[in-house]
Amino acid sequence: MAVVVWIVEGTWPACVDAARAHAPEDAEIVLLHVTGHDVADAAHGAFAGLLGRGHPSGHRPAEGWGSDPGTRVEHLAAESAESLLQAAAERLGRPCTRVERGGRVEREVVAATQDADLLVLARDGDRTRLGPPSLGPASRFVVDHATCPLLLVWPEPAPDLTTLPPPPPHHG
Template sequence: MSVLVWITEGTWQAAVDAARTHTPTSADITLLYVTGDDIAATAHGSFAALLGRSHRERDPGTRVEALEEAAAAALLAAAAERLNHPGVTCRHRHGRVEREVVREADTADLLICVRDGDRNRLGPRSLGHATRFVVDHAPCAVLLVWPEPAPGIDSLPPAPPEPPPHQP
């Protein structure tokens, strides 16, 4: 069994704990973290547009990329340590987050991800944009977990009114 665990800031512990709880010890587990390229690209672009191109060593985009790499490595290392699974693979990708996760899930039997939206009530808003895209487009089974205990059933909105009976 091949399991892909999508690691994100703020919810990675729940994803790792779900992998520990719901996957067999014989599973091949890959921890995936994806860095969106938009922040570094913005820093590179602002430097080129506003500050000129003559001193590339001053480009803040290069520093942003280095910080992103270090943060991703630290997060993946913490997740691997928490998982404590022999032979776990850590993978760091760059690009559109939701699309990179779906691409990586193409070879997985199971994708584990965590709700990242409204945590106060049940429903579709409990998923952020990227997670909604991944859940809708994943080419494998998906285990979607709450980062903390799920809200109670009383968080459901009221049912819509019943339509009047059809009169012939």
């Protein structure tokens, strides 16, 4: 059995704990982290926009001018992903594979689970009440498009049943 555990900042401990509790001992566990390119791309774009601007005569460019901040953002993201995956592997406490991917997060998660038998992911939206808003956009996409069974967990205790949305009005 191949189990993919989607590791995301803030919700990963609940996913790792669910995998420990529900994946068979002989399961091949993959800890998956996906770094979106949107922040680094924005930094690259902002920097590229600044290159077209002249400097007031007689002034030297600020220190570091000429160094694209998007590259630094990419390095920081890689370091953060590595730290998260290391912490998740330690919490799991059993053999696993760590995978870091980059791109559109939701699409990379779906692609990474193509041959999986189970995906463990956490709710990442409004976690104060039950219902569809408890899933953020990326998680909603994954839930709607993943081709394997899902184990969807709450990162903290689930809200009370009194938070259920009201039933739709009766049409008829």
